[in-house]
Amino acid sequence: MAVLTLEKVNQVFGTGIARVQVLHDVDFAAEAGEVSLIMGPSGSGKSTFLTIAGGLLTPTAGTVTVAGKHYADLSKKARDAIRLDEIGFVLQQYHLLPYLTVADQFKLVDKIKRQGNLDQAAFAGVLQTLGIQELLHKYPGELSGGQQQRVAIARALYPDPAILLADEPTAALDAARVAVVGDLFRELAIQHHKAVVIVTHDPRLIPAADHVYDMSDGVLTHAQSA
Amino acid sequence: MFLALKEIRKEKVRSGLIIAMIVLIGYLIFILTGLALGLAHENTAAIKSWDAAKITLNADANVDMRQSFLTKAQAGKLTKSEAVIGETAVVAKAKGHKQLSATFLGVSSQQYIAKDLQLTSGRAVRQSHEVVADDSLKLSGYKLGSKLKLNDASKAYTIVGFTQNAKLNISPLIYGQLPDWRALRGLGPDMAASAVISKDADYDAGTTGSKTYSAATVIQKLPGYTAQNLTFALMIGFLMVISLIVIAVFLYILTLQKLPNYAVLRVQGVPRKVLVGATISQSLLLVAGGLIGATLLTVATAAIIPAAVPMAFDVPALTAVGVGLLVMAMLGGLIPVRRVLRVDPVSVIGG
Ligand SMILES: Nc1ncnc2c1ncn2[C@@H]1O[C@H](COP(=O)(O)OP(=O)(O)O)[C@@H](O)[C@H]1O
Numbered sequence: 001m002a003v004l005t006l007e008k009v010n011q012v013f014g015t016g017i018a019r020v021q022v023l024h025d026v027d028f029a030a031e032a033g034e035v036s037l038i039m040g041p042s043g044s045g046k047s048t049f050l051t052i053a054g055g056l057l058t059p060t061a062g063t064v065t066v067a068g069k070h071y072a073d074l075s076k077k078a079r080d081a082i083r084l085d086e087i088g089f090v091l092q093q094y095h096l097l098p099y100l101t102v103a104d105q106f107k108l109v110d111k112i113k114r115q116g117n118l119d120q121a122a123f124a125g126v127l128q129t130l131g132i133q134e135l136l137h138k139y140p141g142e143l144s145g146g147q148q149q150r151v152a153i154a155r156a157l158y159p160d161p162a163i164l165l166a167d168e169p170t171a172a173l174d175a176a177r178v179a180v181v182g183d184l185f186r187e188l189a190i191q192h193h194k195a196v197v198i199v200t201h202d203p204r205l206i207p208a209a210d211h212v213y214d215m216s217d218g219v220l221t222h223a224q225s226a
Numbered sequence: 227m228f229l230a231l232k233e234i235r236k237e238k239v240r241s242g243l244i245i246a247m248i249v250l251i252g253y254l255i256f257i258l259t260g261l262a263l264g265l266a267h268e269n270t271a272a273i274k275s276w277d278a279a280k281i282t283l284n285a286d287a288n289v290d291m292r293q294s295f296l297t298k299a300q301a302g303k304l305t306k307s308e309a310v311i312g313e314t315a316v317v318a319k320a321k322g323h324k325q326l327s328a329t330f331l332g333v334s335s336q337q338y339i340a341k342d343l344q345l346t347s348g349r350a351v352r353q354s355h356e357v358v359a360d361d362s363l364k365l366s367g368y369k370l371g372s373k374l375k376l377n378d379a380s381k382a383y384t385i386v387g388f389t390q391n392a393k394l395n396i397s398p399l400i401y402g403q404l405p406d407w408r409a410l411r412g413l414g415p416d417m418a419a420s421a422v423i424s425k426d427a428d429y430d431a432g433t434t435g436s437k438t439y440s441a442a443t444v445i446q447k448l449p450g451y452t453a454q455n456l457t458f459a460l461m462i463g464f465l466m467v468i469s470l471i472v473i474a475v476f477l478y479i480l481t482l483q484k485l486p487n488y489a490v491l492r493v494q495g496v497p498r499k500v501l502v503g504a505t506i507s508q509s510l511l512l513v514a515g516g517l518i519g520a521t522l523l524t525v526a527t528a529a530i531i532p533a534a535v536p537m538a539f540d541v542p543a544l545t546a547v548g549v550g551l552l553v554m555a556m557l558g559g560l561i562p563v564r565r566v567l568r569v570d571p572v573s574v575i576g577g
């Protein structure tokens with residue numbers, strides 16, 4: 001069963017002459033254990049798609065379901081809770097608090113979500129996979145961009161979400177790193193049984209994907225399955 | 227609290243500076259409060275020590291004891307809750323001592339003020355030209371048995387006892403007999419007193435030419451007293467507002483820098499109240515730190531300050547001022563909180 005589905009989602013911004021329809025009847029489903037890639041040029045509606053999938057924006061029309069729950073039925077607080085429990089966001093920047101050590105970034109999650117976070121062993125496994133077990137006592141400012149991103153991925157995985165939503169995760173990376181990050185997301189999907197959804201305009205990620213979608217002027221089409 | 231503590235620890239220099247600023251402001255507030263209370267005490271200690279509820283003065287004296295005279299008829303009938311006083315300003319001189327401004331207070335040994343006077347040493351006045359003086363005269367070198375001349379009277383007075391809290395309008399009191407008051411003031415035997423003091427809240431002399439006031443009214447009308455208290459209240463109030471602004475500006479800048487991080491935390495489902503709590507606890511921690519520093523400085527000051535400086539470090543009053551500062555910090559923290567509440571998680575998606 002799909003853990004994230006969008007059905008007939010439409011998004012319109014503005015009214016009158018300022019009216020723009022950014023998403024047109026978008027249908028989408030993400031399964032656990034699979035990597036889905038949403039590709040499209042700048043301005044095609046990818047970020048809007050991610051915002052709606054993450055429950056940060058209520059679409060003009062259509063339904064979004066996460067882990068069996070409709071966003072439309074949930075209060076704002078319940079949506080906060082869904083994002084905390086079920087969705088791991090990997091954003092492009094500002095994803096780590098500068099005044100917390102890497103270890104404290106996780107401790108913060110423990111303070112807010114008291115149950116259901118990764119146990120010691122699973123957490124150690126994630127750190128291992130990402131190769132950041134040596135960095136726990138460092139501050140984000142002391143890490144390279146790539147290390148920061150891997151910490152951000154670990155941070156997203158820590159609450160053990162069902163879904164991983166990534167926003168242009170390779171924007172700042174060179175080709176070798178792109179392959180590594182691509183493999184990493186694949187591994188997370190398979191090993192940790194996550195539904196991974198990556199929004200990007202970087203075709204170098206295509207080899208890592210189970211499904212590739214094209215976003216063009218707000219129309220989403222299923223381009224290929226691996 | 228977790229986020230606030232971590233940030234203060236990481237940003238040691240910034241936090242140290244703001245705490246240092248609050249230490250200085252807090253210290254200034256504490257010292258001013260101590261001074262305000264000390265001076266207020268020196269204005270009113272004697273009236274408080276008499277347990278005065280009502281004070282009868284000449285109706286034309288403009289509620290000023292120094293300007294008031296009452297004839298025997300005006301003083302009226304006294305019960306054992308009333309006592310008459312004769313007040314006059316004097317300059318005390320003695321060999322080897324600097325001149326000292328004081329207030330001579332003639333009292334009757336048959337009435338309660340003289341009877342209830344608590345002596346710290348020596349004995350009560352028994353005859354003319356004996357006086358009981360405020361303890362502060364000891365600081366000027368006077369001792370039991372010391373002789374002093376008051377104004378230009380030729381006969382010297384002898385200090386036979388000391389008492390504490392004998393201060394009126396910041397001037398030390400010298401208690402003596404009523405006939406000595408009349409002599410110092412150059413009055414005839416028909417003048418009975420400057421004022422009638424009563425412990426009885428329902429007392430009213432009710433005689434022609436006199437008027438009975440509450441002790442509080444007379445205190446408010448002590449020369450300079452109300453103006454002085456207002457000045458202190460104003461200064462302390464201003465400092466409170468300054469501390470609010472300092473906290474608000476500092477936290478506002480810090481918070482503005484964090485808004486993108488906060489937006490990411492909101493995306494990640496961190497509830498607003500966690501971020502608001504972090505901001506408010508940060509302001510409280512900074513002010514608490516500043517208050518601890520200010521308290522230590524104040525305690526150190528109280529320990530070394532000369533006894534002659536009129537300062538009273540009254541713990542309840544200083545605590546109230548400290549709590550006031552904490553409240554100001556909360557209010558100062560609320561300004562950046564408004565920004566935290568408006569953080570839009572969507573703003574960090576897409577870039
Ligand atoms: N809040 C908004 N109000 C009006 N137009 C918007 C808003 N958000 C996005 N858009 C428009 O929607 C289109 C798609 O934006 P976006 O989803 O950010 O695309 P992408 O992430 O693919 O670059 C753009 O033309 C953008 O200007």
Ligand SMILES: [Mg+2]
Nearest residue numbers: 046047576577
């Ligand atoms: Mg975008």
